[in-house]
Amino acid sequence: MTSAETRRIGLRLENIDKRYGGLYALRRVSLEIAPGECVAFAGRNGSGKTTLLRIAAQLVRPSAGKLTFSPAPNESDRATKKTGFVAHATMVYDELTAEENLLLFARLLEIPEPSQRVEALLRDVGLLERRASLVRTFSRGMRQRVAIARALLHEPSVLLLDEPATGLDPQGVTWLAATLRRLRDAGSTILMSLHGESEISGLATRGIRLDAGAVVADTRTGANLRSILTFADA
Amino acid sequence: MSLFSNTSVLLGKELRTEFRSRELLTTTVVFILMIVVLFSFTFDPTREESRRFGPGLLWLAFLFAASLMLQPGFLREQTNDTLSALRLSVSDPFAIFLSKLCANTLFLLITELLLLPIFAVLYNVPLLGVVPQLALVLFLGSLGLSVTGTTLSAISAQARMRELLLPLLLLPLLTPLLIASTEATAALFAENPVLRWDWLAFLIAFDIIFLTAVWLFGEYLLEE
Numbered sequence: 001m002t003s004a005e006t007r008r009i010g011l012r013l014e015n016i017d018k019r020y021g022g023l024y025a026l027r028r029v030s031l032e033i034a035p036g037e038c039v040a041f042a043g044r045n046g047s048g049k050t051t052l053l054r055i056a057a058q059l060v061r062p063s064a065g066k067l068t069f070s071p072a073p074n075e076s077d078r079a080t081k082k083t084g085f086v087a088h089a090t091m092v093y094d095e096l097t098a099e100e101n102l103l104l105f106a107r108l109l110e111i112p113e114p115s116q117r118v119e120a121l122l123r124d125v126g127l128l129e130r131r132a133s134l135v136r137t138f139s140r141g142m143r144q145r146v147a148i149a150r151a152l153l154h155e156p157s158v159l160l161l162d163e164p165a166t167g168l169d170p171q172g173v174t175w176l177a178a179t180l181r182r183l184r185d186a187g188s189t190i191l192m193s194l195h196g197e198s199e200i201s202g203l204a205t206r207g208i209r210l211d212a213g214a215v216v217a218d219t220r221t222g223a224n225l226r227s228i229l230t231f232a233d234a
Numbered sequence: 235m236s237l238f239s240n241t242s243v244l245l246g247k248e249l250r251t252e253f254r255s256r257e258l259l260t261t262t263v264v265f266i267l268m269i270v271v272l273f274s275f276t277f278d279p280t281r282e283e284s285r286r287f288g289p290g291l292l293w294l295a296f297l298f299a300a301s302l303m304l305q306p307g308f309l310r311e312q313t314n315d316t317l318s319a320l321r322l323s324v325s326d327p328f329a330i331f332l333s334k335l336c337a338n339t340l341f342l343l344i345t346e347l348l349l350l351p352i353f354a355v356l357y358n359v360p361l362l363g364v365v366p367q368l369a370l371v372l373f374l375g376s377l378g379l380s381v382t383g384t385t386l387s388a389i390s391a392q393a394r395m396r397e398l399l400l401p402l403l404l405l406p407l408l409t410p411l412l413i414a415s416t417e418a419t420a421a422l423f424a425e426n427p428v429l430r431w432d433w434l435a436f437l438i439a440f441d442i443i444f445l446t447a448v449w450l451f452g453e454y455l456l457e458e
Binding site for chain 1: 236239240243244247250251254255313314315316318319320321322323324325457458
């Protein structure tokens, strides 16, 4: 049984505002995301997708409003440790090897038998042969694979993905879609920002479109979900 | 327990990346060696003058070294947003700060260890008789430099003009520490060396106050 199966987590965002100076990145965003939902966020550049994901990851504090998890984590169990996050930046160290990077985060996350877990993930992302190479020698796509492997180390209950297919080749996208499908089916809650349709967007059970920091569409039905991702009625 | 295990894992990362590149140590050692050598050639001090001005010069050199060495601590974490990855992975965010503090103190002490024999030769200051006492003063002074510098490095890393901000904030804030360290060192360089417990107590108090403040409010420093 995976950790996601044992700890299904939902999120509730209540009237979230995020201001940078006088500029609103998010404006009164309220969402209830059920445990195990796979939500695709769509919207033009600057619509607030990244800010929303960073608030959900608790990396950014909202200017107003409240983020809660259900069930609420207890004192000794930080909610952030149940979260996996793939951002625009790779969030790994260029001066360390792929294996050193993953081992570092596996030890911080207190994963049992970290070496075996890291080896398995490196095999999954197709980087086992380059395990001892410094990340700075990798291509953009290879770095993205390490970034995704880092986020998946602890089989997180909440997975936040900001344009996760960036730089991946078709095989990489297929692998990522299969991995996300497995995590979704195991009960992980997935929030991802996407542009357009892909193998990955096909996993979404709910689509939300943001515009100028506000939610302008939210649907769970097939045809509408597709239009949200493709901007068909934008 | 998680705090110490997280800190030791992160300290290992700090040491591995620095000893692999040696960028920080090499640059800083060369920089402060040049300062000490240039001052020696410019003033050509007598033994008496060295006893009077040497401690101040030594601690100014350490201060310059610290402002150079502490700057990249958190800046490096910005390049690939690795600070966010660390914040999502540690059990106690203070571990991120503590590991950087330990690494910075160690790097500063290594720099001082390399500089001291050259300083003793150039300025004709006998240090052999006061090595343990001097080590204590250097440790407490360096810890204070690192605590303050690492804190300000975390603050300045997220600001504009970050390269200028750290020295601007660091120098005035460290003035009390600089005075106490210089006075304690001067007492050890005197004809009849003594360990000045009053200045040592000041250094200990400085270190404890800043460490406690960072432990209490450090998590906010790491937020975006």
